[in-house]
Amino acid sequence: xxxxxxxxxxxxxxxxEDELLGQGRNADEARWEARxxxxxxxxxxxxxxxxxxxxxxxxxAQDLRYAWRGLSSSKLFTATAVLTLGVGLGLNTxxxxxxxxxxxxxxxxxxxxxxxxxxxxxxxGGSWEFSLREFGDLRRxxxxxxxxxxxxxxxxxxxxxxxxxIVSGNYFEMLGRPAQLGRTFTDDLAGPxxxxxxxxxxxxxxxxxxxxxxxxxHKVMLHGAPFEVIGVMPEDYAGTESATPDxxxxxxxxxxLLGSSVDPFSPAQPRQFRLLVRLRxxxxxxxxxxxxxxYVQSASGxxxxxPRSVRAKLEARSSPVALSPQLLILFAPVFVxxxxxxxxxxxxxxxxxxxxxxxxxREIGVRLSLGASRGRMVRQxxxxxLLIALLAGVAGMAVSQLGLVFGERLxxxxxxxxxAPLVRLHSLEADYxxxxxxxxxxxxxxxxxxxxxxxxxxxxxxxxxxxxxFGSTWRPSRLRNAMVxxxxxxxxxxxILSGVLYRNTIxxxxxxxxxxxxxxxxVEVRQAKTxxxxxxxxxxxxxxxxxxxxxxxxxxxxxxxxxxxxxxxRFNYTSPEYFxxxxxxxxxxxxxxxxxxxxxxxxxxxxxxxxxxxxxxxxALGKTIRFQRVQRPFIGxxxxxxxxxxxxxxxxxxxxxxxxxxxxxxxxxxxxxxSRHARVLLVRSSPExxxxxxETGWPEVPVQIVPLxxxxxxxxxxxxxxxxxxxxLGVIALLLTVSGMYGVMAYLVSQRQKEIGIxxxxxxxxxxxxxxxxxxxxxxxxxxxxLGLVMALGAAHLLVANVQxxxxxxxxxxxxxxxxxxxxxxxxxxxxxxxxxxxxxxMTTLRMD
Amino acid sequence: xEAKHTADFLPGTLEMLILKTLSRGTNHGxxxxxxxxxxxxxxxxxxxxxxYPALQRLxxxxxxxxxxxxxxxxxxxxxxxxxxxxxxxxxxEVRNFDFVVDAIGRVMGAA
Numbered sequence: 001x002x003x004x005x006x007x008x009x010x011x012x013x014x015x016x017e018d019e020l021l022g023q024g025r026n027a028d029e030a031r032w033e034a035r036x037x038x039x040x041x042x043x044x045x046x047x048x049x050x051x052x053x054x055x056x057x058x059x060x061a062q063d064l065r066y067a068w069r070g071l072s073s074s075k076l077f078t079a080t081a082v083l084t085l086g087v088g089l090g091l092n093t094x095x096x097x098x099x100x101x102x103x104x105x106x107x108x109x110x111x112x113x114x115x116x117x118x119x120x121x122x123x124x125g126g127s128w129e130f131s132l133r134e135f136g137d138l139r140r141x142x143x144x145x146x147x148x149x150x151x152x153x154x155x156x157x158x159x160x161x162x163x164x165x166i167v168s169g170n171y172f173e174m175l176g177r178p179a180q181l182g183r184t185f186t187d188d189l190a191g192p193x194x195x196x197x198x199x200x201x202x203x204x205x206x207x208x209x210x211x212x213x214x215x216x217x218h219k220v221m222l223h224g225a226p227f228e229v230i231g232v233m234p235e236d237y238a239g240t241e242s243a244t245p246d247x248x249x250x251x252x253x254x255x256x257l258l259g260s261s262v263d264p265f266s267p268a269q270p271r272q273f274r275l276l277v278r279l280r281x282x283x284x285x286x287x288x289x290x291x292x293x294x295y296v297q298s299a300s301g302x303x304x305x306x307p308r309s310v311r312a313k314l315e316a317r318s319s320p321v322a323l324s325p326q327l328l329i330l331f332a333p334v335f336v337x338x339x340x341x342x343x344x345x346x347x348x349x350x351x352x353x354x355x356x357x358x359x360x361x362r363e364i365g366v367r368l369s370l371g372a373s374r375g376r377m378v379r380q381x382x383x384x385x386l387l388i389a390l391l392a393g394v395a396g397m398a399v400s401q402l403g404l405v406f407g408e409r410l411x412x413x414x415x416x417x418x419x420a421p422l423v424r425l426h427s428l429e430a431d432y433x434x435x436x437x438x439x440x441x442x443x444x445x446x447x448x449x450x451x452x453x454x455x456x457x458x459x460x461x462x463x464x465x466x467x468x469x470f471g472s473t474w475r476p477s478r479l480r481n482a483m484v485x486x487x488x489x490x491x492x493x494x495x496i497l498s499g500v501l502y503r504n505t506i507x508x509x510x511x512x513x514x515x516x517x518x519x520x521x522x523v524e525v526r527q528a529k530t531x532x533x534x535x536x537x538x539x540x541x542x543x544x545x546x547x548x549x550x551x552x553x554x555x556x557x558x559x560x561x562x563x564x565x566x567x568x569x570r571f572n573y574t575s576p577e578y579f580x581x582x583x584x585x586x587x588x589x590x591x592x593x594x595x596x597x598x599x600x601x602x603x604x605x606x607x608x609x610x611x612x613x614x615x616x617x618x619x620a621l622g623k624t625i626r627f628q629r630v631q632r633p634f635i636g637x638x639x640x641x642x643x644x645x646x647x648x649x650x651x652x653x654x655x656x657x658x659x660x661x662x663x664x665x666x667x668x669x670x671x672x673x674x675s676r677h678a679r680v681l682l683v684r685s686s687p688e689x690x691x692x693x694x695e696t697g698w699p700e701v702p703v704q705i706v707p708l709x710x711x712x713x714x715x716x717x718x719x720x721x722x723x724x725x726x727x728x729l730g731v732i733a734l735l736l737t738v739s740g741m742y743g744v745m746a747y748l749v750s751q752r753q754k755e756i757g758i759x760x761x762x763x764x765x766x767x768x769x770x771x772x773x774x775x776x777x778x779x780x781x782x783x784x785x786x787l788g789l790v791m792a793l794g795a796a797h798l799l800v801a802n803v804q805x806x807x808x809x810x811x812x813x814x815x816x817x818x819x820x821x822x823x824x825x826x827x828x829x830x831x832x833x834x835x836x837x838x839x840x841x842x843m844t845t846l847r848m849d
Numbered sequence: 850x851e852a853k854h855t856a857d858f859l860p861g862t863l864e865m866l867i868l869k870t871l872s873r874g875t876n877h878g879x880x881x882x883x884x885x886x887x888x889x890x891x892x893x894x895x896x897x898x899x900x901y902p903a904l905q906r907l908x909x910x911x912x913x914x915x916x917x918x919x920x921x922x923x924x925x926x927x928x929x930x931x932x933x934x935x936x937x938x939x940x941x942e943v944r945n946f947d948f949v950v951d952a953i954g955r956v957m958g959a960a
Binding site: 004005007008009011012014015016018037038039040043044047048 | 877878879882896897901902905915917920922924925926927
């Protein structure tokens with residue numbers, strides 16, 4: 001376009017020349033006259049460009065070039081700024097990558113927006129899953145649902161351990177995803193007795209089957225049955241759950257994996273399936289809920305006291321976790337903590353920029369006096385900041401990727417060797433959303449750290465600037481002080497909070513459970529006969545229905561003798577050896593005898609707390625407890641006997657959550673290894689010995705051995721993890737504070753060098769200069785600490801209100817330590833500049849100008 | 850400067866003059882300047898420094914289109930042509946111009 005214009009002008013000039021020649025002028029004269037009339041070609045060209053708005057772009061490119069030159073000439077400044085911001089951006093990108101993977105990125109299936117999970121809810125609490133009969137009925141609701149799939153998750157223990165999603169036949173068709181290798185299955189499934197088969201996930205194919213291209217047709221042994229691999233799903237298909245299972249298998253094979261007692265096709269119709277529904281086209285979820293609710297109510301008769309209060313509830317399932325206001329509120333503290341570190345990093349870079357502006361005041365002054373407009377100046381400085389931010393964005397991407405790899409390893413390494421295989425992480429790769437986030441964040445922080453310095457710098461007084469002085473409106477020190485205070489606040493809050501969390505975790509972990517966890521191994525064995533045989537092999541082995549320390553035991557309703565009404569009590573079925581293996585003393589009476597356990601006698605042992613609750617004044621031994629039957633979620637019914645006699649009182653222990661303390665109530669009922677309630681073996685042994693024994697004696701039994709100790713640790717693991725992440729963020733913020741404080745103090749000293757020199761020359765003691773600088777830093781630190789303390793107190797109380805874990809918010813040691821650490825670090829950062837101030841040589845400084 | 854009276858343009862009138870000139874047929878830049886000068890009896894001399902930026906503005910707004918061609922004396926030149934949108938624009942400008950001139954005339958007449 002510009003070339004066209006230039007050419008046009010040249011031709012125009014020639015035409016004028018022709019005209020003049022025609023009038024009889026000589027050639028030289030004509031050329032000269034023509035050139036005069038066309039005038040300043042360059043200016044015309046520029047005006048032409050202006051018409052096309054190109055000046056803006058042109059000068060942007062100019063600004064970029066200029067900024068690049070400026071940055072590459074001060075490499076140290078650039079590197080420090082890019083790294084500082086890069087860490088801040090990287091941490092936030094990491095968080096966003098996780099958030100994106102679980103919440104934002106939709107499942108790779110057809111029309112993921114139509115997918116919902118169907119639940120039934122009731123005001124009395126609890127949410128029952130669905131039976132196959134209910135699944136069949138709901139599939140016919142074509143008015144609002146275009147399709148329904150039933151799914152249930154199970155693990156097949158062993159090495160390697162496999163996770164399996166048992167699904168209805170229409171699952172893959174409904175999601176519209178074919179297999180990458182082989183085939184998937186469809187709705188017309190063969191009967192339960194046909195040869196079993198499965199579809200492999202891409203991840204399992206790669207990690208557990210070495211990406212074998214001939215995998216289709218191979219057999220995988222699951223619970224002693226050979227399952228044929230019929231297909232492998234594509235890499236981008238991660239399923240419709242938060243974790244990708246290793247296999248999908250049709251529900252006609254459920255009985256082979258779940259055991260015959262929970263066969264979905266049995267007349268008992270166990271309710272064990274979750275329902276994934278696809279809404280019909282434009283149907284509103286609320287309307288669909290209303291349409292299904294009457295059916296759900298009619299089907300819930302046997303399980304709820306008041307079926308009319310039951311509602312159908314649809315939850316969006318376009319990604320593993322649906323985006324909702326509640327979710328955002330729950331995770332707000334995490335977002336805020338990460339964001340604060342980024343703010344602290346921005347403060348640091350803003351500080352560095354301010355110092356740099358001060359050095360560049362003469363340059364800025366010259367450019368302003370040469371006619372650069374203020375807006376242009378601000379833009380120039382902002383472009384420089386943007387360039388820094390974009391470079392930092394690139395660094396941030398690298399930091400976040402490294403952090404994710406490291407974090408994943410750390411999680412697996414700290415979970416305990418037996419637990420790690422149970423954990424499945426969703427794929428955390430960065431996609432275009434993550435890149436978009438980094439770019440947006442880079443632009444946003446440019447405003448955050450670049451705008452104030454740029455505005456400040458462009459507001460200078462010309463005549464003073466040319467002399468190398470900023471005018472009286474130039475007060476960068478106030479701004480810089482505010483930034484340091486902000487940093488001190490941020491790291492104080494983070495360090496105190498992670499200290500509080502850490503101390504709470506330690507406190508929970510140190511709590512005496514009263515249960516011996518050392519060397520006690522837990523094994524789930526489904527077959528009664530094998531359970532009996534293994535138990536007989538070991539001198540100290542017990543069977544139990546619900547192993548301790550997983551979660552609190554279920555409750556049942558009982559009426560103790562003499563009590564006016566039924567009351568809930570936690571209960572568990574244990575063999576008599578349970579008390580020996582776990583070292584729980586019987587304080588009164590006796591434990592069950594082996595004969596009672598064999599016969600399923602109507603006897604019970606109660607905990608001390610239970611005895612006190614049931615019979616506050618009287619003797620518990622010999623009293624009867626009558627069992628009530630109720631239909632209510634999370635309330636178990638004891639149907640072995642109508643009433644039981646208390647034969648012993650056991651010492652109170654913690655068998656539920658450690659943060660809950662001693663079990664408020666606990667009722668032990670007798671079983672033996674063959675009982676239908678028995679599920680888990682507790683064996684006192686080393687994990688190796690137990691594994692060897694089972695592998696040699698019962699090779700067909702898949703075993704997953706977990707030390708009880710690891711269950712105990714896993715309870716407080718999330719809290720521990722939160723305190724680690726908090727500490728990491730706090731330490732990074734502390735490092736930023738240290739460098740920020742150092743920068744501000746060093747700048748202060750270098751600026752006031754003349755004054756300090758004069759004061760020393762006039763006889764001020766050097767120590768006084770040292771104190772002057774330290775006092776200044778102390779003032780900033782004290783302000784930041786004060787703010788931080790207040791905010792930490794508020795945040796800790798918010799935390800306690802939101803986390804149901806009996807966390808203590810006020811922990812003097814955590815508060816004192818946090819504050820002391822920040823104070824010491826801040827003063828240490830101010831020490832070198834202060835020392836330099838005390839060593840200023842008056843003679844040199846006075847000779848400086 | 851040969852001409853003693855070169856009229857100060859009201860802002861925007863140059864564009865109108867160019868559009869008017871082009872409404873009689875396509876022309877190149879030199880031709881446009883020549884035409885305006887001749888028709889106005891040398892009263893309006895268009896400086897090249899303002900002609901070309903004005904042409905660019907007209908191009909940006911889509912009121913004229915440009916095409917390279919060959920001039921009457923076999924010279925390569927860029928020919929400008931008025932577009933339908935340009936004609937509409939011209940009509941508007943003429944209306945405004947008439948209105949303003951009329952108004953000015955009345956004010957001057959009253960004095």
